[in-house]
Amino acid sequence: MSGPVTGPARQDAAPTGPAAPAADAPRAAAAALRVPPALFLANLSFVLLWPAAWSVPLLELGLVEMIGGRTVSVLGGLEILWAKDALLACLVALLGVVMPMGKTLLLAAVQAGKLRARALPLIEIAGKLSMADVFLLAMIVVVAKGVGIGFARPLWGLYAFALCVLASMLVSHLTKQKLRSAP
Structure with missing residues (x-):
């Protein structure tokens, strides 16, 4: 009986197994x-x-535009809503906080191969529901201007939030295209 056949070690071969250098981990x-x-x-x-x-x-929300008003963020708005209407606060938290972050993490799992690409339609729905929060904020501005009592002025954060939602939807779309074109 003879032992396993071994040949000379290749000089260009990268080490494998537990002895592989940590520098190869990112690659x-x-x-x-x-x-x-x-x-x-x-x-x-x-x-x-x-x-x-x-x-x-x-x-920025207020009664008299000359005096100015109170600025509201998503988190600050949730705090105000919670005191007035807990159900609406939960809905806004779901659409504006949970859905975007959940979508991001699920998409990362698909991109990393930890979740099947079949999950992409559900991830896209989560992205579209995230946009519902932006529409809710836009409706607040329109209603406040239409009623004539008080004012609601959009600030730069509304545009930043909307841009994040749209950019996240674009990343989802590009991911879907890459996965479809992959062999």
């Missing part, structure tokens, strides 16, 4: 992605962007 992680790394990182950036968008001033 291996990038190879496991089902989408380009830039697209994966663009999606993960929303983990930081969503909380920022939730805390910046969205609207």
Whole structure:
């Protein structure tokens, strides 16, 4: 009986197994992605962007425009709503906070190959429901201007929040295209 056949070790072969250097870990992680790394990182950036968008001033609300009013963020608006109407506060929290972050994390799981691409239609629905929060804020502005009592002025945070929602939807769309074109 003879032992296993061994030949000379290849000089250009990367070590494998537990002895592989830690420097190869990022390369291996990038190879496991089902989408380009830039697209994966663009999606993960929303983990930081969503909380920022939730805390910046969205609207200025008040009774007399000359005096100014109170600025409201998503989180501040939830606090105000909770005191007045807990059910509406829960709905806004679901649409404006839970859905966007959940969509981001689920999309990252699809991009990393941890979740099947069949989940993409559900992820897209979550993205569209996230946009409902922007429409709710826009309706507040329209109603306040139409009634003539008080005012509601959109601030830069409303545009930043809407941009985050739209950019997140674009990342989802690009991910879907990449996964369809993949072999």
